[in-house]
Amino acid sequence: QVQLQESGPGLVKPSETLSLTCTVSGGSISSYYWSWIRQPPGKGLEWIGYIHYSGSTNYNPSVKSRVTISVDTSKNQFSLKLSSVTAADTAVYYCARLVTVAFDPWGQGTLVTVSS
Amino acid sequence: QSALTQPASVSGSPGQSITISCTGTSSDVGGYNYVSWYQQHPGKAPKLMIYDVGNRPSGVSNRFSGSKSGNTASLTISGLQAEDEADYYCSSYTSSSTLDIWVFGTGTKVTVL
Numbered sequence: 001q002v003q004l005q006e007s008g009p010g011l012v013k014p015s016e017t018l019s020l021t022c023t024v025s026g027g028s029i030s031s032y033y034w035s036w037i038r039q040p041p042g043k044g045l046e047w048i049g050y051i052h053y054s055g056s057t058n059y060n061p062s063v064k065s066r067v068t069i070s071v072d073t074s075k076n077q078f079s080l081k082l083s084s085v086t087a088a089d090t091a092v093y094y095c096a097r098l099v100t101v102a103f104d105p106w107g108q109g110t111l112v113t114v115s116s
Numbered sequence: 117q118s119a120l121t122q123p124a125s126v127s128g129s130p131g132q133s134i135t136i137s138c139t140g141t142s143s144d145v146g147g148y149n150y151v152s153w154y155q156q157h158p159g160k161a162p163k164l165m166i167y168d169v170g171n172r173p174s175g176v177s178n179r180f181s182g183s184k185s186g187n188t189a190s191l192t193i194s195g196l197q198a199e200d201e202a203d204y205y206c207s208s209y210t211s212s213s214t215l216d217i218w219v220f221g222t223g224t225k226v227t228v229l
Contacts, residue, residue, distance in 0.1 A: 035218075044119060045154075045162065045205055047218040058216050061117075094161055101209040101218075102152040102167035109161050 002027040004095050004107035012089075012114050018082040022095030022107060029053050029076045033098035036069060036080045038091040039109075046091075050098050051078055085114045120145065120206055120221035127227040133194040136224045138206030139187060144219055146187035150209035153182055153191045157202045165204075166191060193226070201228045 008020035022034070036048040049059035051069040059067050063082065071078040082089060092111050096103040121139040128134040138145065138153075145151055149169045154162035164173055166182035169189065179194045189208070193200055206221035 044223045045207075045220040047207075047220065050216070060217065061212070061215070100168070101148075101150040102164055103154070103162075103207070103218075104164035104167075104173060106161040106163070 002097060002105060004097065004105060006093060006095050006107045006110040008110060008112070010111060010113060012085055012112060013116050014086055014114055015084055018080070018085050018089060018093075018112055018114070020080045020093055020095075020110065020112070022078050022080075024076045024078075024097075029071065029078065030073055034071070034078045035096050035098050035103060037094045037096055037103065037106075038089075039094070040088075040091045041111075048080065048082075048093075087114050090114045117144070117210060117212065117217055117219045120208060120219055122204075122206060122221040122224045124222075125225045125227065127229055128193075128196045129229045130196055130198065132196050133192060134196060134226065136191045136193075136204055136206075136226070138189040138191070138208075138221045140189075140208055140219070141187055143212075144208040144210035145184065145189050148209050149184070151182065151184060151189040152207045153180075154205045154207065155200075155202050156205065162205065196228055198228050201226055 005023045012018045030053045033050045035050040051057045066083045068081040092109040094109045096106040153166040156162045169184045170182040181192045204224045
């Protein structure tokens with residue numbers, strides 16, 4: 001069965017760029033769409049965006065000006081870059097597979113703290 | 117896009133049935149049959165419980181069911197069990213200016229008394 005695992009720095013300084021990678025195992029990334037979702041501590045979920053293995057993307061208007069999602073099919077990975085981060089971007093970041101219009105499965109999540 | 121509205125908390129005794137509501141607008145919940153529900157235990161990743169309003173993924177207990185009326189979707193848990201104590205989030209697909217967007221609910225904490 002497909003499993004997802006997020007990786008990347010747990011601490012990012014304000015105004016810098018947050019970078020995370022999601023590694024897909026147990027299946028090929030070359031099908032479906034793949035998403036990033038985040039959850040600030042003690043708060044709800046926010047969809048960030050998705051990417052298709054072909055490279056087509058779609059982003060939440062709330063972060064569209066700062067976000068880039070890319071895919072590396074040779075490594076079965078996709079990545080998130082969020083620029084000009086502030087404390088408001090502190091959250092657990094999840095990657096997930098988009099199956100038609102639902103997210104399944106999800107990675108375990110990784111906490112990214114924005115602080116100097 | 118605003119978050120979908122859910123009650124902050126719902127509780128029930130073991131064996132009882134509870135229902136969690138998820139209220140949106142005609143642009144999201146009411147406009148598409150693309151509501152999904154997620155269960156999240158503390159410190160864990162969300163798990164898909166219901167998709168496309170009322171469909172269960174393989175492996176999810178048939179004690180979980182979903183429905184929709186107008187701009188409000190609902191998740192019902194029947195035969196409540198201790199393991200059902202968790203946070204639950206609804207989500208709806210929507211579209212804005214030809215862009216695909218997903219919006220989540222505010223979340224509901226389910227307590228098993």
